[in-house]
Amino acid sequence: MTRPMNATVDLRPSLEAALSHALGRSVKVKAQSRLSGGDISEAMVIESDAGRFFVKMNRAPDCALFSSEAFSLNKLRQASTRLVVPEVVHAEDATDGRPGFLVTEYLEPGPHERGHDEVLGRGLAELHRVSANQFGFDIDTFCGLTRQPNTWTTSWLDFYVTHRLQHQVSLAYDKGLFDGCARRAFDQLFDVLDDRLASDPEPPSLIHGDLWAGNVLKIRDGRPALIDPACSYAHREAELGMMLLFGGFHERTLSAYHEAYPLAPGWKQRNPLYQLYHVLNHANLFGGHYVAEAMSIVRRFL
Numbered sequence: 001m002t003r004p005m006n007a008t009v010d011l012r013p014s015l016e017a018a019l020s021h022a023l024g025r026s027v028k029v030k031a032q033s034r035l036s037g038g039d040i041s042e043a044m045v046i047e048s049d050a051g052r053f054f055v056k057m058n059r060a061p062d063c064a065l066f067s068s069e070a071f072s073l074n075k076l077r078q079a080s081t082r083l084v085v086p087e088v089v090h091a092e093d094a095t096d097g098r099p100g101f102l103v104t105e106y107l108e109p110g111p112h113e114r115g116h117d118e119v120l121g122r123g124l125a126e127l128h129r130v131s132a133n134q135f136g137f138d139i140d141t142f143c144g145l146t147r148q149p150n151t152w153t154t155s156w157l158d159f160y161v162t163h164r165l166q167h168q169v170s171l172a173y174d175k176g177l178f179d180g181c182a183r184r185a186f187d188q189l190f191d192v193l194d195d196r197l198a199s200d201p202e203p204p205s206l207i208h209g210d211l212w213a214g215n216v217l218k219i220r221d222g223r224p225a226l227i228d229p230a231c232s233y234a235h236r237e238a239e240l241g242m243m244l245l246f247g248g249f250h251e252r253t254l255s256a257y258h259e260a261y262p263l264a265p266g267w268k269q270r271n272p273l274y275q276l277y278h279v280l281n282h283a284n285l286f287g288g289h290y291v292a293e294a295m296s297i298v299r300r301f302l
Helices: 012-023 065-079 116-128 156-174 180-196 237-245 251-260 267-286 290-301
Strands: 029-035 041-048 051-058 088-092 100-105 141-143 146-148 205-207 216-218 224-226 232-234
Touching: 012 029, 012 041, 012 088, 012 100, 051 065, 065 088, 065 100, 065 116, 065 141, 065 205, 116 205, 116 224, 116 251, 146 156, 146 267, 156 180, 156 232, 156 267, 180 267, 180 290, 205 237, 237 267, 267 290
Parallel strands: none
Antiparallel strands: 029 041, 041 051, 051 100, 088 100, 141 146, 205 232, 216 224
8 A cells, every 4th residue: 555745755865775785786866756556655666777666665663564565575476477576675664763665676557458357367366376384474464554463373263363353353442443332243253253254174375465456556568466465374265355345356357266266155255254354454544434334244244
């Protein structure tokens, strides 16, 4: 998630030092252009004598935001052959009042090529076949500015309830978004979630973790590119929760995915329970109607 800069920030000295260290030569930044985007980090494109780069910046203190994103990007880049993932050049978290920033290769935008949607679907299927022995991840990640605990867990249900839903509900309760009655309703849902999410057992899948349409780019060579990940090894239906929450993905993408890696019967009925995590996260980040939307999902499954 990125947003337009609301103040002029001169990162040039830090960027030149980071690029020079990463590339093993002296690099000078010639220009920087602000970008509009999402809601969390400020974004820009920089021109240098070593080429063009994409930069994200955030001042969030005590937050391993960009080091964890870099780790996720590298994991996706290693795992995917069909989808493009930008190469990480440098990642630095905010410290002592200094903003953190992430530098990656710049991906040149391109038109919507024929077959793009199908390539995306098959690429996600390939990604989701990358597995691990348990659910979780090597490090905690961030969905927006919300930390995602990724403690390795044998049971998907235990992982999803403890490290996703309960974590978000506790944050929301502490912020006063939910009262005791709402929290009890969530506890009731957790008690029946095993039945509501029942399906054939599946191995953990490497997922992007924050896959709304804005995190898929159309680039010049015609292939889809993934950005802004919040990776974990999860049930792959969790990926579709975010994909279907806000729309923007063509039916051809889902058809190609299902053809390459068929989904278990009933996945559409279970999908709102995976949307719930992201609705809760948006409630914690932005408040507003997301609070009522989360409660609506809970009541639907009680």
